Amino acid sequence: MNTFKELGVSPDLIKGLNELGIVQPTEIQQRAIPFLIESGGDLIAQAQTGTGKTAAFGLPLLMTVKPEVKEIQAVIVSPTRDLAKQIGKQLFRFTKYSSRIFTEVLCGGDSFDRQVAALQRPTHIVVVTPGRLIDLLKKKALSLTHVKHLVLDEADEMLSMGFKKELLSIFNHTRSRKSTWLFSATIPDSINLLAKDCMIGKPQTIRVDKSRVVNRNISHKYVVCGKDDKLQCIIDFLKRQNGDRGVIFCRTKDTTAMVAKKLKATGFSIDVIHGDLMQTDRDKVMRSFKKERTQLLIATDIAARGIDVEGLAFVIHHQLPEQTEYYTHRSGRTARAGKKGISIAFIEARDRPKIEKLENELGLTFTETE
Known part of the structure; x- marks a missing residue:
């Protein structure tokens, strides 16, 4: 299947996709969309970011979704605020030429009272x-009684972040749902155990070939250097990139601070993002990075x-x-929208x-480089 029409997507949505330049379905789209349109049953799908x-x-x-039903009919659960807002924005863009379907994005860092007020308007889908979501349920600020579909995006990440208790509570509040769709970059045992807790019967499973878990447009390289020479090697690499932009991943907040100090002293335009940042500070960093005011973002895994x-x-x-699995999440920051990149x-x-x-484990080939 080479077109969204052949996959069964409606013409009004295809018109919106064309305007966004989305013409050729990706592998996960080719395999998931027909099943979800025709069956709509439980699904576990392996799909890397990007x-x-x-x-x-x-x-x-x-x-x-039925636009005439003024109730929440679907819930999309996302591990982070940034991803939730990204999903909400995409759904809005997809429906430019279709019936009015209202999506509300609900996440920490935004005004709770403002979100409660927004839910008084007709809402068909919540991204949260x-x-x-647990806070809103405790305050009885929304009802999930009419929810038919529950989507967990990046389910493996939510489990690694310690959200299993919250997810089980969400399952309990959406007992009337007809289906649960789990999308995950990797499918470890924890995902299969979660499926047993939330799915009735055996779900459809889509697994991409392990050589495709990580974007094939990414070149994977490594440099062997001494511990004391590592930062200088990174600086040498950056100086050869002609101002190209990228992300530098570190394991800890302290390491991000150390790397940032060194790179700033060398003259690079950088910013830092880690788990201890206040949401307002995080938003400021991301706005600056997206608007290309900074060349490099130094980040920890969870914060990114x-x-x-x-x-x-x-x-x-x-x-x-x-x-x-963190390697797949990290490397997925580059080579997006069909472009090539280096990890x-x-x-x-x-x-x-x-x-x-x-x-x-990932079916990759790394090239050693100087």
């Missing part, structure tokens, strides 16, 4: 972070979830992540086995 998963679940969802910035040429790993790790000699592990 592969078009929002359209993969968003288009079928928009086609099942787990903690904020949901970042969707086009035109990033590279991702740098100051340290390799502790979990394999480069700066490692010590003792870390070579970690590179081999990533190659084996």
Whole structure:
């Protein structure tokens, strides 16, 4: 199937997609959309960030919502505020030429009272972070009685962030739903256990070939250097990028501060994002980065979830992540919208086995470079 029409997407939604330049369905869209439109049953889908998963679940969802029913009919749960807002924006764009379907984005960091007031308007779909949804339910600020579809986007990330209790509570509040759709970059045992808790019967499972879990437009490289030489090696790499923009990943907040101090002293335009930032500060950093006022963003893994910035040429790993799935999330920041990108790790000699592990588990080929 080579077109959205062949996948069964309605003409009014296709018109909106064309205006956005979305013409060729991605692999996850080709495999998920027909099933979700025709069956709408429970689904576990493996889809990496940047592969078009929002359209993969968003288009079928928009086609099942009944505009004339002024109730919340679908809930999309996202691990982070940034990703939730990104999803809400995409759904709005998709429906430019279709019936009015109202989506409300609800997440921490925004005014609780303002969100409660917004829910007094007709709302068909809510995109929400787990903690904020639980807060709204406790305050009886919204009802999920009429919800037919529950979508968990980046389910593996929500579990790794410790949201299992909240997710189980959300399942309990949406017992009238007809289906649950889990989208996840990886499908570890924890996802299968979660499926047993929330799905009736055996769900349809879509697994991409492991060599496609990470975007094929990304070149994976590594540089072996001494511990004391690592930052200088990174600086040398950055100086050869001709002002191209990217993200540098570190494991801890303290490491981001150390790297930022060194790069600022060298003259690079950088900003830092980590889990301890207040939401207002985080928003300020992301606005600056998206508007290209800064060249580099230095981030921890959790803090960088949901970042969707086009035109990033590279991702740098100051340290390799502790979990394999984090590598897929990190590298997915580059090579978006069909473009090419580089994911480069700066490692010590003792870390070579970690590179081999990533190659084996993700079906990748890393190239050693100077």
